[in-house]
Each structure stands twice: as C-alpha cells, then as structure tokens.
Amino acid sequence: MAFSSDDVERIAHLARIEIEPRDTEQMLAQLTGIFGLIEHMQSVNTDGVEAMAHARDVTLRLRDDKVTEPDQRVAFQEGIAPQVEAGLYLVPKVIE
Amino acid sequence: MLNFTIRQLGVELAAKRVSSVEVARYFFQRAATLGKTLNAFITLDEEKTLAQARAADALIANGKATPLTGVPIAHKDIFCAKGWRTTCGSKMLSNFTSPYDAHVIERCNAAGAVMLGKTNMDEFAMGSSNETSFYGPVRNPWNIETVPGGSSGGSAAAIAARLAPAATGTDTGGSIRQPAALSGVCGLKPTYGVCSRYGMIAFASSLDQAGPFAKTAEDLALLLNAMAGFDARDSTSLERAPEDYTRDLAQSIKGLRIGLPKEFFAEGIAPDVARAIEQTIVEFKKLGAAVVEVSLPNMKLSVPVYYVLAPAEASSNLARYDGVRYGYRAPAYVDLIDMYKKTRAQGFGAEVKRRILIGTYMLSHGYYDAYYLKAQKLRRLIADDFVTVFKQCDVILGPTAPTTAFKIGEKTADPVQMYLSDIYTIAVNLAGLPGISIPCGFDGKGLPVGLQIIGNYFGEAKMLNIAHQYQQVTDWHTRMPPETAA
Numbered sequence: 016m017a018f019s020s021d022d023v024e025r026i027a028h029l030a031r032i033e034i035e036p037r038d039t040e041q042m043l044a045q046l047t048g049i050f051g052l053i054e055h056m057q058s059v060n061t062d063g064v065e066a067m068a069h070a071r072d073v074t075l076r077l078r079d080d081k082v083t084e085p086d087q088r089v090a091f092q093e094g095i096a097p098q099v100e101a102g103l104y105l106v107p108k109v110i111e
Numbered sequence: 112m113l114n115f116t117i118r119q120l121g122v123e124l125a126a127k128r129v130s131s132v133e134v135a136r137y138f139f140q141r142a143a144t145l146g147k148t149l150n151a152f153i154t155l156d157e158e159k160t161l162a163q164a165r166a167a168d169a170l171i172a173n174g175k176a177t178p179l180t181g182v183p184i185a186h187k188d189i190f191c192a193k194g195w196r197t198t199c200g201s202k203m204l205s206n207f208t209s210p211y212d213a214h215v216i217e218r219c220n221a222a223g224a225v226m227l228g229k230t231n232m233d234e235f236a237m238g239s240s241n242e243t244s245f246y247g248p249v250r251n252p253w254n255i256e257t258v259p260g261g262s263s264g265g266s267a268a269a270i271a272a273r274l275a276p277a278a279t280g281t282d283t284g285g286s287i288r289q290p291a292a293l294s295g296v297c298g299l300k301p302t303y304g305v306c307s308r309y310g311m312i313a314f315a316s317s318l319d320q321a322g323p324f325a326k327t328a329e330d331l332a333l334l335l336n337a338m339a340g341f342d343a344r345d346s347t348s349l350e351r352a353p354e355d356y357t358r359d360l361a362q363s364i365k366g367l368r369i370g371l372p373k374e375f376f377a378e379g380i381a382p383d384v385a386r387a388i389e390q391t392i393v394e395f396k397k398l399g400a401a402v403v404e405v406s407l408p409n410m411k412l413s414v415p416v417y418y419v420l421a422p423a424e425a426s427s428n429l430a431r432y433d434g435v436r437y438g439y440r441a442p443a444y445v446d447l448i449d450m451y452k453k454t455r456a457q458g459f460g461a462e463v464k465r466r467i468l469i470g471t472y473m474l475s476h477g478y479y480d481a482y483y484l485k486a487q488k489l490r491r492l493i494a495d496d497f498v499t500v501f502k503q504c505d506v507i508l509g510p511t512a513p514t515t516a517f518k519i520g521e522k523t524a525d526p527v528q529m530y531l532s533d534i535y536t537i538a539v540n541l542a543g544l545p546g547i548s549i550p551c552g553f554d555g556k557g558l559p560v561g562l563q564i565i566g567n568y569f570g571e572a573k574m575l576n577i578a579h580q581y582q583q584v585t586d587w588h589t590r591m592p593p594e595t596a597a
Contacts, residue, residue: 022472023468026468026471026472026475027468028452029471029475030426030455030467030468030471031430031433031448031451031452031455032452032455032456032459032464032467032468033449033452033453033455033456034456034464042464042465042468045465045526046465046468046469046472048525048526048527049418049465049469049526049527049530050469051527052414052415052418052527052530053415053418053419053482054415055411055412055415056412056415056416056419056482056485056486056489057485058412059409059412059489059492061485061488061489061492064488064489064491064492065488065491066484066487066488066490066491067487067488067490067491067494068317068487069317069347069543070303070304070317070318070540070541070542070543071302071303071304071347071349071543071568075346075347076343076346078343087210090210091210091436094208095207095208095210095436095437096435096436096437097434097435097437097438097439097440098440104435104436106435106447106450107444107445107446107447107449107450108446108447109447
C-alpha cells in the first residue's frame with residue numbers, strides 16, 4: 016500500500032498525537048517499512064476462513080446486575096489526576 | 112544465599128537459619144548496587160520491602176508459611192501495586208502511584224512473598240530489547256554492551272544477575288520467553304487466561320498474559336502456583352480448578368513425542384543457536400524421548416499478523432492516556448484537542464507512537480477488512496497449524512530466539528529487524544498456547560541460548576516436567592554471568 020505524509024498527519028490527528036513536521040518524514044519511512052512487512056499477509060488466501068478475535072473461544076461471563084464498586088472517588092483523584100476540583104476532573108473549556 | 116532457589120529458601124526460612132528480613136536485605140542490597148549498574152529496576156522502596164519481610168517472618172513464626180513466604184520477588188513495572196509508583200516503562204505514567212493491586216500482586220502478597228521492587232521494561236511492553244523504556248535500557252548481565260531482550264528485560268536481568276530469586280513478567284509476543292533466552296534464565300508464558308490481567312497495564316488484550324521468571328523449572332512451577340487462578344474482574348480469566356504445577360516434575364519423560372517444526376530451523380537461525388538446540392535434542396533422546404518432524408506452514412505470517420492485531424488493540428487500549436484522569440499532562444496547550452495531542456506527543460516514546468499510528472490506520476475506514484479482518488483470519492490458520500501438529504506430538508521444541516543477545520543500539524534504527532527477533536515466539540501468543548524458555552547452551556561469545564518448549568492448551572505441568580527432567584541431567588541453568596558473584 017502506498018502511504019504518504021498526508022496519511023501520517025491524518026492518522027496522527029485521529030490518534031490525537033501531535034507530530035512535528037520535521038518528524039513526519041522519518042515516521043513515514045518507518046511506517047512504510049512496517050507496512051511492507053504487513054503486506055506479506057496478502058500472499059495467503061483466506062476466503063472462507065472464520066476470523067479469530069481471541070486467543071481462546073471464550074464466552075464473556077455475565078454478572079448479577081448489582082452495584083459492586085464502592086465509591087473511591089477521592090482515592091482515585093487526589094494525587095493521581097492532573098487537575099481536579101470538587102470531585103470533578105478539570106479540562107480546558109469544551110463549549111464556547 | 113546468592114544461588115538459593117525458592118525451594119531452598121523455603122527450607123532455610125522454615126528451619127529459622129535465616130529470616131525473611133535478612134533475605135530481603137541481602138537481595139535489596141544487590142538490587143540497589145549491581146541492579147543499578149544493569150538498570151534492572153525502575154523503582155525500589157526499602158521500607159515497603161522490609162515491612163513485607165517482617166510480615167513474612169510473622170507468618171513463618173505462626174506456622175502459616177506457603178512456599179513463597181519470605182521469598183523476594185521482583186515485579187515487572189506493568190503490574191499495578193498499591194502505594195507503589197507504577198510506570199509501565201513510560202513517561203506517561205512517571206507520576207502514577209497505583210491506588211490498587213493487580214490480581215497477580217494480590218496473589219503473591221497473599222502467599223507471603225516479599226515485593227523487592229518494580230523492574231524495568233520496554234515502554235508499555237512494546238519492544239524486544241528493553242531499549243524503548245523511558246528509564247533507559249537494561250544491560251544484559253552476560254555482557255553489559257548487549258540487550259537483555261524484552262519487553263520484560265529488567266525481570267530477566269534480575270534473575271540472571273541473582274538480584275532476586277524470582278520475578279514476574281508479561282508476554283504478548285514473546286516478552287517473557289525472549290528475554291529469558293537472551294539473559295540465560297527460565298521464563299514461562301501460560302495458556303491465555305490462566306493468570307488474571309486485572310491490574311496488568313493493557314497492551315494487546317487478546318494476547319497479553321502474565322508469567323513467572325526463575326532459575327529453575329521447579330521454581331517456575333512454585334511461582335505459577337501462586338500467580339494463576341480465576342479472577343472475575345478479568346472477563347477472559349478462565350474458571351478452572353486450581354492446579355499444582357509441581358505435580359508432574361518428577362515423572363519420567365520416556366516415550367515423550369517431541370515435535371520439531373522444520374520452520375524453526377530454516378533460514379534466519381544463527382548457527383550457534385541451531386547447534387545448541389541440536390545438542391539439546393540429543394539430551395532429550397537420551398532421556399527416552401522420540402523426535403518427529405512437524406510443520407507449521409503459516410508460522411511465517413505470524414510476525415505480519417501480530418503487527419496488525421497487537422497495534423490495533425494497543426491503539427484502543429492506549430486511548431485512555433489523555434492527561435485527564437491520571438498520568439502525565441502537557442504543561443502548555445491552547446484547547447482540549449491540543450491538550451490531548453501534546454500530552455500524548457510528550458508522554459509516549461517513539462515506538463509506542465509508531466504502534467498507535469499503525470493500529471489507528473488498521474482500524475480506520477477502508478482498511479479494516481483488508482488488514483484487520485485479514486489478520487484475524489490468518490490468526491485462525493496459524494492456530495489451526497498447532498492443532499494439527501499436536502495430533503502428531505506431545506510438545507514442540509525449538510529455539511526461543513533466532514540469535515543470542517545483540518548489541519545495544521544495533522537494531523533500534525530499523526523496527527522491522529527488531530520485530531523479527533520474536534519470529535519463534537509470536538505464533539504461540541496468537542494461538543493462546545503456553546510456552547517456556549530455558550537455558551540450553553552458549554554461543555561462541557559466551558552468550559546464553561534459550562530452548563523453547565511449546566505445549567498444548569493447559570500443558571504447563573507437562574512442559575515443566577520436561578524442563579525439570581532436562582535440568583536434572585544438565586547444568587546450563589546453574590551457570591552465572593561472570594561478574595555476578597563478585
């Protein structure tokens with residue numbers, strides 16, 4: 016697959032990772048190498064093969080519809096979250 | 112004390128010839144000195160370690176000891192441990208103190224084990240050389256110019272240099288077995304689902320599995336006994352009756368059918384590695400095992416398949432690092448999106464960013480079917496190869512890695528070359544099978560070679576039996592790096 020620096024910028028935006036313009040070319044070269052490796056997959060015909068999503072054919076368990084988690088808001092925020100106030104996480108203004 | 116196994120430490124502690132506190136001080140001292148030279152640990156906390164050792168002494172005094180009580184264990188820094196800084200090798204979590212324990216940590220603590228510290232690792236377990244760690248590379252005790260392997264490089268180096276009698280690790284594509292091989296120690300990746308992933312920082316959830324490092328197969332069994340077990344908080348944890356993984360150690364392996372996949376001995380394997388493995392096969396024949404040639408025709412696709420699936424899962428798992436609830440946040444930004452982007456640009460290292468970008472691409476519109484779905488189909492073919500092979504043999508033997516330890520910096524410029532060092536281990540993760548690596552010789556430069564034993568699902572006790580029997584007639588596992596005893 017042909018891969019361009021526009022693609023790198025687009026994916027980086029989707030992944031929410033800022034990439035300096037001076038680093039785009041190196042990232043492009045490395046990703047192109049890795050995609051070259053990945054292209055080997057196309058050498059095998061997989062028509063009719065069932066996709067394997069998991070290491071074992073596991074069925075996810077269901078649990079009773081009961082509250083099990085205690086309130087640990089303070090313990091999970093204080094000294095852990097970058098910015099909190101009145102039990103809320105603070106982020107830059109989202110709505111103008 | 113330097114070379115005591117878990118079993119021997121247990122005997123000494125039970126007979127009160129040594130106390131848990133003395134054992135902890137001895138290994139802590141090593142971890143803080145030689146461990147510093149090797150950069151094997153990210154976090155040490157003498158007070159916490161000694162407090163656990165005192166508690167272990169109380170358990171022994173009250174007759175409540177388990178085989179792990181008073182045994183210092185070095186935990187990979189991927190396991191959340193309450194009150195301990197837990198970084199996963201990343202700047203992103205450099206300021207994160209975990210408010211809870213991983214299931215594996217809970218189990219070890221409940222057994223009375225003493226936490227010796229948090230070992231260095233590739234950032235978010237993404238790497239095969241321990242060079243992607245934000246905290247610097249780990250050095251291989253056999254030659255400090257070489258890598259210990261990765262991603263659990265700190266745990267492997269800690270066992271090799273006798274900084275700890277036992278350690279934990281995780282294995283997504285070889286991250287226990289490959290460093291065990293390159294560092295000359297024993298490491299086991301259990302069947303997927305045997306150890307709970309709760310509190311184990313996620314990389315690729317359908318592949319990640321925790322396991323033990325130690326000097327002997329018997330010690331692997333003892334540590335696995337503590338680590339394994341059902342946990343409702345991991346949705347893929349298996350509900351099975353508890354096993355004693357030591358139960359078959361003493362059995363004869365006469366009549367064992369060993370499968371040798373021809374793909375393991377094709378191009379790419381270093382001659383010294385091939386020679387060591389061939390000599391090992393001779394030993395197994397002497398023990399009464401029979402050898403059959405088998406084939407894993409789709410194994411060659413395991414690296415490409417892995418580098419679609421693991422990054423795809425990683426891009427999703429690592430979306431949580433956004434600078435809002437925990438971890439690093441960029442100091443300056445203009446708005447919310449800019450805060451996310453700068454936080455992630457500054458908090459993640461180059462390899463982690465590469466993999467997130469690959470995964471994001473694979474899951475993006477227009478590429479999902481061609482790459483992600485294709486990889487999942489190939490995963491099925493790779494797993495089916497093993498089903499076929501295990502009709503012809505009881506276990507599979509081969510090299511763990513194609514080469515011995517390589518020089519620090521040798522493969523960092525070319526990610527693809529680095530990825531290929533996991534060529535013999537990745538297929539096992541894709542299939543969810545158990546695998547062990549044990550020392551089986553040295554190359555011409557004195558660097559250790561690892562033998563990989565791959566078992567069928569839940570074949571851990573059998574594999575440990577085979578490894579233990581081999582260790583009864585060979586002494587590779589007792590060899591120590593030259594500087595270690597000093």
